[in-house]
Amino acid sequence: MARTPAPDIAIIGYAQSPSWRAAELTEPQFLFPVISEAIERAGIERREIDFTCAGSCDYLSGQTFAFVMNLEAVGAWPPISESHVEMDGAWALYEAWVRLQHGDVDTALVFGSGKSSPGVPAEIYPLQMDPYTITPLGADPVSIAALQARAMLDAGKITEREMAEIAARSRANAIGNPYAQVTGDFDVDELLAEPYHTAPLRKHDLPPISDGACAVVIATAAKAKEVCERPVWIRGIDHRIEVHQPGMRNLTESPSTRLAGQQAGVGDAPVDVAELCATFSHQEKILRAELGLGGDVEINPSGGALAANPVMAVGLARIAEAARQIAEHGKRRAVAHATSGQALQQNLVCVLEGD
Amino acid sequence: MGDALPTTTHIIEFPYTRTLGPVYSTFLTGLRDGRILGIRNRDGSILCPPTEWDPWTGDALDTSPAAFTEVGPGGTVETWAWVERPTRKHPFDHPFAFALIKLDGASTSLLHVVDAGAIDRMSTGMRVTARWKDDRIGHITDLAFVPEAS
Amino acid sequence: MSDKTASDKTANSKPAPGDTAPDPDAPVTGMDYFMQLEYHELLCPVVRRYAEKLRAGKLIGHRCPKCGLVYAPPRGYCPIDVVETTDADEVELANRGVVTNFTIVTPVQYYGQTKTEPFAKVSIQLDEPGGTLTLQDVLDCPVDDVRVGMRVEAVWAPPEERDTSQIGNRSWGSAEGCIKGWRPTGEPDLPADQFLQAAF
Numbered sequence: 001m002a003r004t005p006a007p008d009i010a011i012i013g014y015a016q017s018p019s020w021r022a023a024e025l026t027e028p029q030f031l032f033p034v035i036s037e038a039i040e041r042a043g044i045e046r047r048e049i050d051f052t053c054a055g056s057c058d059y060l061s062g063q064t065f066a067f068v069m070n071l072e073a074v075g076a077w078p079p080i081s082e083s084h085v086e087m088d089g090a091w092a093l094y095e096a097w098v099r100l101q102h103g104d105v106d107t108a109l110v111f112g113s114g115k116s117s118p119g120v121p122a123e124i125y126p127l128q129m130d131p132y133t134i135t136p137l138g139a140d141p142v143s144i145a146a147l148q149a150r151a152m153l154d155a156g157k158i159t160e161r162e163m164a165e166i167a168a169r170s171r172a173n174a175i176g177n178p179y180a181q182v183t184g185d186f187d188v189d190e191l192l193a194e195p196y197h198t199a200p201l202r203k204h205d206l207p208p209i210s211d212g213a214c215a216v217v218i219a220t221a222a223k224a225k226e227v228c229e230r231p232v233w234i235r236g237i238d239h240r241i242e243v244h245q246p247g248m249r250n251l252t253e254s255p256s257t258r259l260a261g262q263q264a265g266v267g268d269a270p271v272d273v274a275e276l277c278a279t280f281s282h283q284e285k286i287l288r289a290e291l292g293l294g295g296d297v298e299i300n301p302s303g304g305a306l307a308a309n310p311v312m313a314v315g316l317a318r319i320a321e322a323a324r325q326i327a328e329h330g331k332r333r334a335v336a337h338a339t340s341g342q343a344l345q346q347n348l349v350c351v352l353e354g355d
Numbered sequence: 356m357g358d359a360l361p362t363t364t365h366i367i368e369f370p371y372t373r374t375l376g377p378v379y380s381t382f383l384t385g386l387r388d389g390r391i392l393g394i395r396n397r398d399g400s401i402l403c404p405p406t407e408w409d410p411w412t413g414d415a416l417d418t419s420p421a422a423f424t425e426v427g428p429g430g431t432v433e434t435w436a437w438v439e440r441p442t443r444k445h446p447f448d449h450p451f452a453f454a455l456i457k458l459d460g461a462s463t464s465l466l467h468v469v470d471a472g473a474i475d476r477m478s479t480g481m482r483v484t485a486r487w488k489d490d491r492i493g494h495i496t497d498l499a500f501v502p503e504a505s
Numbered sequence: 506m507s508d509k510t511a512s513d514k515t516a517n518s519k520p521a522p523g524d525t526a527p528d529p530d531a532p533v534t535g536m537d538y539f540m541q542l543e544y545h546e547l548l549c550p551v552v553r554r555y556a557e558k559l560r561a562g563k564l565i566g567h568r569c570p571k572c573g574l575v576y577a578p579p580r581g582y583c584p585i586d587v588v589e590t591t592d593a594d595e596v597e598l599a600n601r602g603v604v605t606n607f608t609i610v611t612p613v614q615y616y617g618q619t620k621t622e623p624f625a626k627v628s629i630q631l632d633e634p635g636g637t638l639t640l641q642d643v644l645d646c647p648v649d650d651v652r653v654g655m656r657v658e659a660v661w662a663p664p665e666e667r668d669t670s671q672i673g674n675r676s677w678g679s680a681e682g683c684i685k686g687w688r689p690t691g692e693p694d695l696p697a698d699q700f701l702q703a704a705f
Contacts, residue, residue: 024360026549026674029581036587046587062365062544063675072584118365118546122442131371132379132536133404134466136495138444143453146436147466151455154434154479199437199474243410247455247464248402251434361553363673365544370616373536384533493533 003263007101008221010231011352013042014320016214019181019308022117023211027061031073031113031213038215039109043227046075050105052082053096055089055112056312059124070113088112089214089316090338090348096218097237106223113213114312121209130244142206144342145280146198148251152282153200155252160200163281164191167204167306174303181308182208205281212310214317232323232352236264239348251343258290260349266291266335273298273325274335275318279305283344287337291349301325315339319350326354377418378407387493391427391485393461394418400462401426428485429503430458437474446496452477456500469500476502549674551581554592556669559683562661564598566636577636578679599632600659603695607651625651629687630700638679642686654694657687
């Protein structure tokens with residue numbers, strides 16, 4: 001498949017809220033400082049933002065048009081040009097990236113947010129599955145992920161020990177992340193001694209339930225160079241989706257991740273660090289394999305989605321964390337990944353580079 | 356956060372009646388009649404659950420009755436997961452398995468449930484068979500699967 | 506309409522007694538699904554205080570320290586100036602105001618609808634210090650008499666009947682359980698040019 005060269009668009013600002021098990025504040029309230037901080041970090045005025053795109057899910061909030069309330073955190077007066085995706089904020093970033101390529105505008109504000117705490121995620125997400133054959137069975141994300149994990153184990157592609165090691169490493173990395181929720185040093189053998197939650201998954205293989213938000217500001221090259229000391233260039237971004245029915249996929253592979261990675265140009269040069277949105281421990285191994293990330297690549301220094309899973313913001317947060325690695329920690333080239341649907345049905349890959 | 360903090364409870368309810376179209380109508384009618392049906396893909400493979408299109412190319416499929424063929428009722432478990440604490444939306448109040456089941460005659464697997472009774476009765480590669488409800492209406496829950504040896 | 510209980514595992518819709526049994530030979534052409542989701546959300550501190558004041562018979566709002574706009578109920582921020590508002594910005598609101606907008610709803614008997622007769626929902630701009638409450642109920646006033654400019658006053662439930670359990674984190678249904686509705690005061694209508702600026 002031919003690849004079109006990516007235009008020069010950079011991330012110039014980013015911010016996150018902490019991830020809470022149950023936030024006391026409303027979604028607009030905790031979005032508020034995140035958006036302000038991202039804009040401030042970007043070094044631009046709020047009124048300079050040409051386009052705003054948000055990612056969120058009304059089913060999480062339990063209210064139709066909940067996403068409209070979130071715009072109160074943006075300062076949408078005088079009226080602004082904005083859009084919304086019923087997706088993780090990573091896809092809102094994709095839309096904003098496309099928008100900036102029209103050449104008539106320079107900057108965009110992107111954010112993702114969600115409160116998973118008020119609802120019961122296991123009861124909400126079956127509604128996104130085939131309504132005739134899957135929803136009525138109440139097939140929930142953990143059960144579907146468990147099917148994928150069992151398939152990985154049976155194929156000899158992972159062991160339960162490796163899964164626990166991924167969980168332990170993620171929680172240990174998260175100690176240094178002020179936004180993370182599940183952190184600490186855990187002994188792998190002790191983790192493995194815990195009972196199954198939904199066999200073969202144990203609690204540590206699952207993401208936490210989190211409330212949180214993330215915002216990112218992007219700009220075209222001229223603007224980025226004008227306002228930003230260390231712009232983080234989006235060298236490639238692509239997303240692909242697979243067949244819906246889990247029984248029509250090979251759950252031990254992620255061809256959509258592979259293709260999105262190819263289109264985004266992951267393999268064009270060595271990768272220093274990757275932030276992968278593996279919401280279940282075994283998925284990290286699938287993603288690494290499909291993106292061709294070897295043992296020399298640092299994976300999820302933030303702790304990843306196993307340490308904090310603010311659904312609708314978690315994918316955008318991977319992009320923000322990858323950008324941070326370049327802007328603040330001297331890394332040269334990073335990969336960020338976001339996912340949607342169950343068992344890695346839909347995947348977005350973003351390649352970032354510093355100057 | 357603590358239990359002392361007040362919460363507000365909000366319940367959303369919507370009753371839906373969905374029309375079915377040619378493929379799901381045939382499939383669910385089959386379930387009502389105690390048969391599991393698959394549909395023939397353009398390459399001759401049998402898709403179960405049936406779709407109106409080739410899932411990989413998007414090509415439209417022939418959806419006339421002749422394109423359907425019975426699969427199962429027995430099949431092989433390709434992968435499984437053990438649900439220890441069912442939610443209100445699961446088909447059972449007691450522990451059970453979700454599984455991808457390759458029904459005899461089908462080329463794809465069906466996501467469904469196995470009422471195995473205990474986790475140690477589940478294994479990849481095991482044989483299962485449909486257990487039909489007496490009172491069927493044409494719904495994916497008209498059946499469940501059980502170990503074939505039971 | 507058959508009632509779905511939480512323990513109904515299959516979400517099947519069985520014919521109610523007296524219905525004709527479905528034809529066993531006719532194709533199945535429909536599938537019922539009863540969707541139900543429950544949410545238990547922590548009340549944010551701003552709404553907790555608002556509810557506490559409602560139970561005490563007081564309506565409160567927040568006044569933005571920059572633009573002076575009064576938000577009723579308070580949200581904890583001003584969306585125009587993008588500044589946080591706090592207890593320091595709290596103002597006690599008037600119990601009287603003017604209808605600035607209304608709609609007459611003719612109820613369709615969909616699942617969950619309890620009303621059978623047309624009813625009004627109004628926006629009320631409160632007297633000084635201001636603030637606009639939306640989706641309020643009107644009392645002692647035929648639906649056809651509801652009009653923009655009509656002067657109204659709050660009708661509170663007696664203290665022992667006040668209940669804020671339905672007050673959530675969102676602004677809609679904002680005084681439910683404490684203010685039963687708003688009745689016309691009988692005063693002459695307010696001319697439109699006296700409240701147009703804050704109409705919602």
